[in-house]
Amino acid sequence: xxxxxxxxxxxxxxxxxxxxxxxxxxxxxxxxxxxxxxxxxxxxxxxxxxxxxxxxxxxxxxxxxxxxxx
Amino acid sequence: xxxxxxxxxxxxxxxxxxxxxxxxxxxxxxxxxxxxxxxxxxxxxxxxxxxxxxxxxxxxxxxxxxxxxxxxxxxxxxxxxxxxxxxxxxxxxxxxxxxxxxxxxxxxxxxxxxxxxxxxxxxxxxxxxxxxxxxxxxxxxxxxxxxxxxxxxxxxxxxxxxxxxxxxxxxxxxxxxxxxxxxxxxxxxxxxxxxxxxxxxxxxxxxxxxxxxxxxxxxxxxxxxxxxxxxxxxxxxxxxxxxxxxxxxxxxxxxxxxxxxxxxxxxxxxxxxxxxxxxxxxxxxxxxxxxxxxxxxxxxxxxxxxxxxxxxxxxxxxxxxxxxxxxxxxxxxxxxxxxxxxxxxxxxxxxxxxxxxxxxxxxxxxxxxxxxxxxx
Numbered sequence: 001x002x003x004x005x006x007x008x009x010x011x012x013x014x015x016x017x018x019x020x021x022x023x024x025x026x027x028x029x030x031x032x033x034x035x036x037x038x039x040x041x042x043x044x045x046x047x048x049x050x051x052x053x054x055x056x057x058x059x060x061x062x063x064x065x066x067x068x069x070x
Numbered sequence: 071x072x073x074x075x076x077x078x079x080x081x082x083x084x085x086x087x088x089x090x091x092x093x094x095x096x097x098x099x100x101x102x103x104x105x106x107x108x109x110x111x112x113x114x115x116x117x118x119x120x121x122x123x124x125x126x127x128x129x130x131x132x133x134x135x136x137x138x139x140x141x142x143x144x145x146x147x148x149x150x151x152x153x154x155x156x157x158x159x160x161x162x163x164x165x166x167x168x169x170x171x172x173x174x175x176x177x178x179x180x181x182x183x184x185x186x187x188x189x190x191x192x193x194x195x196x197x198x199x200x201x202x203x204x205x206x207x208x209x210x211x212x213x214x215x216x217x218x219x220x221x222x223x224x225x226x227x228x229x230x231x232x233x234x235x236x237x238x239x240x241x242x243x244x245x246x247x248x249x250x251x252x253x254x255x256x257x258x259x260x261x262x263x264x265x266x267x268x269x270x271x272x273x274x275x276x277x278x279x280x281x282x283x284x285x286x287x288x289x290x291x292x293x294x295x296x297x298x299x300x301x302x303x304x305x306x307x308x309x310x311x312x313x314x315x316x317x318x319x320x321x322x323x324x325x326x327x328x329x330x331x332x333x334x335x336x337x338x339x340x341x342x343x344x345x346x347x348x349x350x351x352x353x354x355x356x357x358x359x360x361x362x363x364x365x366x367x368x369x370x371x372x373x374x375x376x377x378x379x380x381x382x383x384x385x386x387x388x389x390x391x392x393x394x395x396x397x398x399x400x401x402x403x404x405x406x407x408x409x410x411x412x413x414x415x416x417x418x419x420x421x422x423x424x425x426x427x428x429x430x431x432x433x434x435x436x437x438x439x440x441x442x443x444x445x446x
Contacts (some may be wrong), residue, residue: 004335005317019224020155024270031408032102032330032354032362033322035265039184040099040132040441047130047152048103048427048437054105054395055338055372056314061318 073133076282091137094144095417098442099132107433109393110380111306113245118303118406119295119381124132124393129153142190152180176319178204184213194221200234208241234259242286245293245305255285271324281314294391298384306390307377314340330354343376344395360410368402393431400429406439418444 020028027033037045050056105126108115112122133149156178184202191197200215216230236257242250263277287310293303319333331353338346348370356362374397377388406423421441428434 002330004319005341019226020267023077024348025267026272027324028267028273029243030324030330030356032356032364033273033324033332035273035320035332037147037323038097039133040097040134042251043132043148043184044099044101044148044439045438046131047101047128048435049370050396050426051373053346053400054342054375054392054434055340055348055370 083433091139091145093135093137093446095134095136095445096144097132097134097441099127099130099134099327099439101130101132101322101437103128103130103435103437105433105435107393107429107431108139109431109433110295111389111393113293113303117274118301121380121393125156127386128153132341144188144425145188146188148182148184150184152181152182154178154180167355180204180209191305194225195219200232208238212237230261230265232261234261238285238289240286243291245291245303247291253286253290255283255287257283273322275318275320277318279314279316279318281312281316283312283314285310287312288390291391292374292392294382294389295380299382304382304384306392307386307388309342309388309434310344312340314338328356338372340397343374344372346370346372360412362408364404364406364408364423366402366404366406368400370400370402371398372399392423393433396431397432398429398431400427402427415444417446418442 012053033034103126106122107124108121110121110125112124114125115122121418130153131151134146136144136146138144142175153440180203182204184200186198186200188196188198196219196292198215198217198219200213200217202213204211213234213236215232215234217230219228219230221228234257236259238255238257240253244250259279259281261277261279265273265275267273286309288306290305290314292306294306296302296304315338317337318334319336320332322330322332324330332351334348336346336348338344338348348368350366350368351368352364354362354364374389375395377390378392378396379386379389380391382389382391402424402425404423406421408419408421412418416436419442421439423436423439425439426434427437
């Protein structure tokens with residue numbers, strides 16, 4: 001896990017000096033390339049996983065609370 | 071945080087007075103969950119100490135409306151209804167006339183409204199306020215959150231942070247279904263994330279989340295088989311605090327054949343003893359400018375909480391038989407197809423999908439999802 005975190009950290013920081021011109025970001029604008037789900041899909045995933053797995057939370061969402069199923 | 075909240079409230083109210091709303095998107099969704107399996111926390115069993123049914127059916131219609139108010143302010147309102155039928159709580163008081171908790175569980179209609187207002191302070195700085203309410207027959211919940219994001223390096227990198235507070239109030243029941251007062255819990259969650267465009271075809275994201283919970287962390291009617299003076303069940307006993315950590319990494323990579331590969335890894339650990347790893351991969355393929363499909367697979371493995379048991383002794387300080395807090399591995403396979411329908415009206419689309427979630431403890435869920443809407 002530590003190695004993975006370090007790899008991720010260096011991958012992000014070493015590449016941060018590279019900028020991609022706006023006119024070369026067409027593929028990134030495709031809905032298929034979104035790294036986050038839309039709100040409806042996010043809520044559905046929370047419903048499926050947060051109330052069935054004791055390891056919910058993080059990733060921008062709170063774990064537990066907000067639902068009687070907890 | 072208070073200053074940012076006050077600034078957002080001020081600018082939103084000012085903007086509301088000066089600008090009308092411009093509709094940006096309307097989305098509707100309908101998801102059906104059908105769950106089967108057994109767990110020792112459930113009393114829906116033919117034997118006192120055996121695992122009971124976790125049969126559950128949920129229909130969940132949703133409505134998402136996004137609207138822009140002026141040049142800088144955008145609102146997003148997600149309304150969700152849940153219509154739930156559950157075998158486990160229904161069995162709590164099977165020996166007598168159903169009371170509130172059984173009625174709630176036979177056909178429990180729950181609703182939630184989640185409103186996020188985001189404000190662009192500059193082309194690179196955004197702030198957001200989030201508020202919501204969740205209502206069930208025996209359960210109330212309110213949440214408030216605040217967040218901000220900053221993009222730099224010609225918008226190739228974005229740093230974000232958010233803080234969220236959830237307050238729950240609910241009726242407390244014993245394992246025979248008798249109401250014994252009220253219970254509360256508070257959840258505070260902080261998250262920090264970083265998104266980086268690595269190239270014209272690659273984007274990565276990493277985030278860390280810390281969540282602390284205080285109060286009654288059980289639903290209060292989950293039961294535990296007891297090895298006492300006879301065959302009996304008592305309520306689960308959980309600590310009143312929990313601290314949870316989650317670290318997430320994601321990537322999205324464009325593929326030469328007009329497709330995309332997305333993946334994520336999530337590490338989770340908490341002070342109840344749960345350590346979990348979750349891997350997810352999605353393969354997306356565009357068949358035409360209007361149609362793309364997605365195939366997905368998710369693997370999750372977790373250890374049990376330190377005090378999980380399927381047969382406790384009466385002296386134990388903490389105990390739970392909840393199968394969700396046990397050690398298991400879970401797999402989810404799914405597919406979705408998304409079709410743009412400009413002939414209907416510009417920006418309209420239709421999504422249809424199916425997922426199957428299955429665990430090594432034989433809990434399994436079928437999920438059918440439908441989503442339609444328009445982005446203006």
